[in-house]
Amino acid sequence: MAKAKRPIVRIDEEKCTGCGLCVSPCAEGAIEIRDGKARVIKEELCDGAGFCIGTCPEGALTVEEREAEEFSEEAVHKHTQSNPRNYIPQKCFRCGRNEDELPIMPCRSAGESLWVCTRCLPALIHG
Structure with a gap:
């Protein structure tokens, strides 16, 4: 396959703990946990x-x-057809709704990686 200069995810193995939280958000299935670390x-x-x-x-x-x-x-x-993904449902950190109820998106708040739903996002942005 041809190579090109483009954006791509980089995983720092020194920082990675292998928790697997990054696997589900990747719709393409590019990230898996192998040998205790996340890898593209x-x-x-x-x-x-x-x-x-x-x-x-x-x-x-x-x-x-x-x-x-x-x-x-x-x-x-x-x-994705030959490797069904392990689905880890995510919940909004403010209201507890899950992604089957409302769209949710990743965010960082007070140094933590969290998920927020579209209903709670305006309050998070505007206070």
């Missing part, structure tokens, strides 16, 4: 969107711009 299993599966970043309590994930295999929707489709 194939560069072509990572779209570089970074939805996983806010979930890491250790700050081990970043998005960097570097030479990497090009993102492939076809590879993602094949991977």
Whole structure:
């Protein structure tokens, strides 16, 4: 597969504790826990969107711009069809609603990686 300079997730193995919180937010299935650490299993599966970043309590994930295999929707489709994901439902830290009730998104508050629903987000932003 061809390489191109593009955004891609980087995982700092020194900081990673292997908690697995970054696995579920990756819709493409690019992150798995292997040998007790989170790893991008194939560069072509990572779209570089970074939805996983806010979930890491250790700050081990970043998005960097570097030479990497090009993102492939076809590879993602094949991977997700043959590897059903472990689903860890997330809840809003303010109201407790889960992502089946309302859309939720990762956020950082007071140094913690949390999830917030779209109903609670305005109060979090505006106080």
